[in-house]
Amino acid sequence: MSDIRRVAALAGCSIATVSRCFNEPHLVREKTRERILAIASQERFRPNLIGRQLRRKQTGLVGVMLPSLTNPIFADCAAGIEQALETQHKRMLLTTTQYEVSKESQLIEILLRQQVDGLLLTVADTAHCDALDLLARENVPYVLMYNHTEGFPSVSIDDRVAARDAIEHLLNAGHQHIAMIAGYVAASDRSRLRYQGYEDAMFAAGHKPLPLLEVDFDARTIETSLQHWLDNMASAPTAVFCSTDLLALEVIKLLRERGVHIPRDMSIIGFDGLKYGQLIEPTLTTISQPNHEIGRRAAERLLARLDGTDIHHDSLFLDHVLLERKTVGAPSLDRRR
DSSP states (O other), X not given: OOOHHHHHHHHTSOHHHHHHHXXXXXXXXXXXXXXXXXXXXXXXXXXXXXHHHHTSOOOSEEEEEESOSSSHHHHHHHHHHXXXXXXXXXXXXXXXXXXXXXXHHHHHHHHHHTTOSEXXXXXXXXXXXXXXXXXXXXXXXXXXXXXXXXTSOEEEOOHHHHHHHHHHXXXXXXXXXXXXXXXXXXTOHHHHHHHHHHHHHHHHTTOOOOOOEEOOXXXXXXXXXXXXXXXXXXXXXXXXXXXXXXXXXXXXXXXXXXXXXXXXXXXXXXXXXXXXXXXXXXXXXXXXXXXXXXHHHHHHXXXXXXXXXXXXXXXXXXXXXXXXXXXXXXXXXXXXX
């Protein structure tokens, strides 16, 4: 890892300017700031933010990084965080990555520069997150939400078990030809675990998993990908497991436009338990996560870490619930396999 002198030399500026870029970025010209940050990233330079924090008293600020607030699960989570922090007269400083992995380290450093006492984070993939390595090295108190990997303090449901339960519900309804649609599993530990749960249930029932359809969460891309998938499939599945409710709602919309009746022609099951699922007809069968409680329990756990009463690096699993509604039915007789 490089030091501040090398970054200053490569950027063609003084050490003071590099320091100001990280501590008071608004005082540095935009072009200079961008050049310094690019070189710092290339050189893997990280300012010693933590040393400053260890020499000061707590500020009462907790940094929170979530993927998005347009997804209701994270808005509910943020409300749970706020509720827990208010009981201890602490405030949250919230930022979102908009699902851009490249922003994670930068946003965490910005939060640390605001002298937060600790961090509550949801990252794309704990297996490939440099920011977590930084926090571990420098002993920053943090708790993950929705991520769960051995060795990291976290609060979530067990995604793999929950996905398996979703597939078993479809199997119990008589389906064998079950497909899955998800975000890119290589970039998301949650998608990866849910896919593993899908495979677990299919193999346990003696059925071969179908090829996974991976999509990003742009509606136009989903539409194109789904149409191509359906047009090129030798035989359509009788049921589809979607890794999120938002994805399930988009799939239902597109299937209806193609004249597919749900659940007579195809059953759909989602994942998250969004209230939106109750507003469509037929109502969406889904796996529900306790999003408000995930936020609240994660915040409580971070507060315990800050006062030294929680020193464990393990996953706290909360219960998920299968909401049996109307988008799952038995496959029609001529489509049973």
